[in-house]
Amino acid sequence: MNFSAFLRLMVILVQLWPCSLSLRNSSAQNTVQSFTAVRRVKRGWLWEPLFVTEEQNSLDPLYIGQLKSDLDKQDGNLKYILIGEGAGNIFYINEYNGKIYVTQKLDREKKPFYTLRAQAINRSTQLPVEPESEFIIKVRDVNDNAPQFLNGPYVASVPEMSPEGLLINFFIFFQVWCLLCFSPNSYLTEGTSVTQVTATDADDPSYGNSARLLYSLVQGQPYFSVEPKTGVIRMASQMDRETKDQYLVIIQAKDMVGQPGAFSATATVTINLSDINDNPPKFQQRLYYMSVSEEAPVGTTIGKVFAEDSDIGDNAAMDYFIEGDNSDVFDIITNNETQEGIILLKKRVDYESKRRYSIQAKAVNRYIDEQFLKEGPFEDTTIVKINVEDADEPPVFTSENYVMETAEGAMSGSLVGVVTARDPDYDDSPVRYSIVHSTHLKRLFSINEHNGTIITTEPLDREIASWHNITVTATETRNPEKISEANVYVQVLDVNDNAPEFPKNYETFVCENAVSGQLIQSISAVDRDDSAEGHHFYFSMAQEATNSSHFTVRDNQDNTAGIFTGKSGFRRKEQFFFYLPILIQDNGTPPLTSTNTLTVTVCDCDTEVNTFYCRYEAFMYSLGLSTEALVAVLACILIFLVFFLAIVTIRQQKKKKPPFSEKMEEFRENIVSYDDEGGGEEDTEAFDISALRTRTVMRTHKPRKKVASEIQSLYRQSLQVGPDSAIFRQFISEKLEEANTDPRVPPYDSLQTYAFEGTGSLAGSLSSLGSNTSDMDQSYDYLADWGPHFKQLAGMYTSHRSVAD
Template sequence: MYQGYSSIRGTLLSPTKILKKEKMTLSLRSDKDRGDGTARYVLSGEGAGTIFRIDEKSGDLHATQRLDREEKASYTLQAQAFNKITGLPLEPATEFIVKIHDINDNEPKFTKAVYTASVPEMSDIGTFVIEVNATDADDATYGNSAKLVYSILQGQPYFSVEPETGEIALSNMDREVRKEYQVVIQAKDMAGQMGGLSGTTMVNVTLTDVNDSPPRFAYSSYHLSTYESAEIGSTVGRIKANDGDEGENAEMKYRIVDGDGKEYLDIITDETTQEGVMVIKKKLDYESKRVYTVKVEVTNTHQDPSFSDLGPFLDTAIVKVTAKDVDEPPVFSRPQYVFEVNEDTPKGIAVGTIAAWDPDATHYPIQYAIDQHTDPERLYHIDPKNGSITILKSLDREVSKWHNISVLASEINNPHQRSRVPVLIKVLDVNDNAPEFAMIYETFVCENVKAGQLIQTISAIDTDDPLVGHKFVFTLSSMNPNFTIFDNEDNTARILTRRSGFNRREMSVYYLPVVISDSDYPIQSSTSTLTIRVCSCDATGNMRSCSVDALLLSAGLSTGALVAILLCILILLMIVVLFSALKKQRRKEPLIISKEDVRDNVVSYNDEGGGEEDTQAFDIGTLRHPEVIESNKLRRDIIPEMLFPYHRPSPMKECADVRDFIISRLQENDTDPFTPPYDSLATYAYEGNGSIAESLSSLESSVTEGDHEYDYLSNWGPQFKKLADMYIGKDTGVAN
């Protein structure tokens, strides 16, 4: 049994602190060791051979290096004794524990190097600010090496610290005196005794603002000045109150509470600079008042009721504004003038009078003038001295109801100082225009109309503007057998028929004069003519046609008949031209005089024909000898789409007369189905039998010595008129 193994008999021979570390020497001895040097000690376990070393002969255990309890507080080792000679163990290995005893070799350390805290100013004494905390690496269970005590090194008398917990509290402080504080806190071990180790930390404390300071003006009164010509809303000056608070607690508002200038001045708050801006509320007048005084009050926008015991949070000051004189332009008695004048007012009559004066103390005389740009027609004139406006030209309300002119007033001594005023002249109406139809009426009457039937309702307009409204009276200028008028007494009238049945052939258009009168003074009247067309209508009164051409077509007049009428007119024109060209005519020329016949016959058609051998296309012999009866044969110049049975009528026996000849030819063309579908023009040169003019040829007229009667138109004109009338009467059924 080894001595000290079972009970760990080792003893700490010389514990020594070296650089905050521990060094020890421990002696181990086995009971089997006889002391003859045959025993050998062997060490194993934690740190064996490195941290701990054992003397093989004596069994002394040594620490080879400094030990740190904060790194490892204990080590577990095994020691065993062997016989050097036999190498056999003298006894079993024994385990033992080496514990490192603590020494105060670590100073306290705070969890933060710098702490930050804030607290409202004016807080109560002892108000908690922040808690600081420090730690010590030494063994808190062994001695006082880790027992800490907190103290304040800097920050008194404003702050205090709880020694055991590290809680920092404050005393009564004013932020306006000092806003930020730096507090130094110390933590010391060994319960604060001498020789203990310590550590420190910094605590930055900021006092937050509360609205505990009212605004205050720097002066009891302020003096400002501005020109009397300053515009409304312009700035006069600025004043500012001081407030020790900050942020929203320093926001202020200004207002005028009293003073004789309260009506003319106003104050607004500049939210950026917290200044009171004095502005013009109403135009100042140097001549009437030189100094304007107001009392200005300033208060905090946000007030804290907790500090109501400190008194009212407001201040007042007197502000005096001096108006400075300027040379002002003339001032009119009114901002604008409105005059009325009748449109029949004679020239030279006054419309009204303008008045202006110099507002300055000098009271310079004023002269007046009309801005010609506003009166381009030069209708008005103003007296430059007394401001009386007169008429230069006649006025017409129907041309312009209002005249807007500008009148200028300027100082005689300083023409640059001038002002203008609008003058509105209303032209009053005079009944000088007669009423007339309100529109152009398209009126018609049916042929089958009954007596008393309404054909048109008419109304009137008048450019005049009476005060009580228009009242028109409608009448006919004279008794009319066909139509009558009925006044509805509401500025309209009805046109009625007086008889039944109208005939377009007899009269296609009627003109009805209507007299329209007004009721104003003097009474004006006019006559307007209503055009009434006669039209064909159906049984319900709806118009179908009103033209005369439609009437002729409806009577059965064919297109060929119309062409014949036009042909007759053309022949008459040709005869007139021919008679005017002839100078002399003695005898009748034969129908065919020779091959050199100078007369031309022109026939226009679209078929070329068969050349010289084609004699069927057109036979001119018919024009020269109408008595010859042509054979009934088909034309070869046009191939008809279908053949119609046709019998060409024989010429009239009494065709010697031109009338019979033309009628015969017209009938042939009208009834011939083989005539071209296009229009053709044929010139018939047959003079007719028994012409009193004999031949129309001018040949041999020059050899006649005596004068010849050339008044063929007077002889032939009645015959052609009779011919046309007879033809129209026969063909259309219209009476001559």
């Protein structure tokens, strides 16, 4: 036996010693209490408490006890009778001496006691000599049931590195022994509680040790311990989850306080160690090498670093930082999924300026447990060397945007400004400049391809465009693919090159009865130039009109002026219009003056000036027409419009769809086309309408609807339109009679048209086929000669008949 086993045995003995004393005391107390409870001070019956032990196997009845009355003289005159639970089958009483026997094996766990009644009667009189009395037979327990763990399987979790209980060693054994003597229930310093297991025993806990359980650890040393009485599992040593994160602990429960012959049961407890942040991050490498091209844009990923953390979950979460002077050039972010640090380019690098960078990256745990800070900071650092790779870069302008100025009207070839670009590469390739000209814009500027000087190609006008935006490119001569652009904004500076003028054409009127000093017009001015101090205009009458006393100009000193009459009374018959030359001068340098003519019309006014009438008279006067002549012109125009509308209306009526256009698709298949022109204009029998009839269907003749009145109306209309010719009337009569008497019915919804051209034309044929047979010039002016006759002879009769099937 080793020393640890010896210590464990001593601990168990120390546990059992106070327990056995307490059990012994409690057993004696229970026995005394039970006897005291069932003993009677005064009674007629004499018996001791009755007990029967469970699980007794015997072929013969087992004696339990005896019931006896104090009146029994043992002469056989009394008879004992047993009544109640199990009487007669389980329990048997000797009626002569009152001895009770049990005939069956009993199970306390099924029924712990039986209630019976006893009676003693006189055999001769059959009368009771004792009152009926009730008593109890208790079933005494034996250890026949093993403990059971009913709540398994057990799973528990405890944080790693939790505090452990105090381990007993040889040097403190005596101190612990003394401590146990005074306080046997606190024999160890308690470690962290993990979980509690509980076993049950069906035996009687109030009698003996059959149901008194003792817990012990079968598997799980030396990491865990269990309290023998409570089954609480505690930490016995500090454990690291990163070493092992799961333990299987087997707990045994024995009844009879672990004495020989006791029953036992075991339960398995799965204990998982939960993680705590007890490990700092640690970089896998102490030195990283990376590279970046000088062409790389801002935000380019340069590389990744990784600090490993043995913890899991939030305890392994970390943030990365860059320390040092290069934090403005590079940045680092954390990938929360992979816990990697991604180094990004924060500012463009230049191979020609600096070719190598060294940065210090630091990883720090995001969540830190303060109890482990005393062990050291939860962070780690590493060095990252970054090399800048050379690249053929395009030229770089000294500025992305240039703003230049030039005066308007400057002659061609005037200097506008200079742009400068250089090759940033080490070889410093020469640069050539050019302007990106748009196809739809006029080329107003040119640039020197060698030095970037921009000049004008023609004078500029600020009033047309005050700003010009051009794009200048710089191209490497050794590598034409490397091109860069810059924007040049050219502002055209204003010069006073536009004289002021009227903002609109004024219509000025003056009445014949106007008085002197009357305001007839207010005028103002505009200037296309741009004045930095604001425009100020001066108005005056031109020199050639100052001697005239008809009108005067008064400057209001607010860029407006008023035109006033200089006399009273005007006569239209003497002068209808007055033309006033107005001088307008601006405040530019040098000042410009323009002469603007104001036309004043003299009107015949009543008390209220009718401006429209005055304008109408002015217009007539300008045309040189009188009122009577204008009325005649307007009448002619009106007649022309009426005639034009009539022609348009007639043409629209002719272009209307035929009345049967909607039904055209229905009876199209009933139309038969003939290519025979017949014997001439007078041959009306060139076709047989019976060919249009379906041969398989013979229609019966039915009387026509009476349409005499309608035909007569059409006939009268035709007489009104047609000429008063006997031949035409005879033709119409024959066709009407033939249509009314014809037994053959035309196809459904068909249309018959009869046209008559007369017996012949006096002009002969209009065809040009016979023109070659004559040597004389043929006159084709038939419309002029025969037009009126054609209008009288034209006529047409149309009948629309429906077949009544």
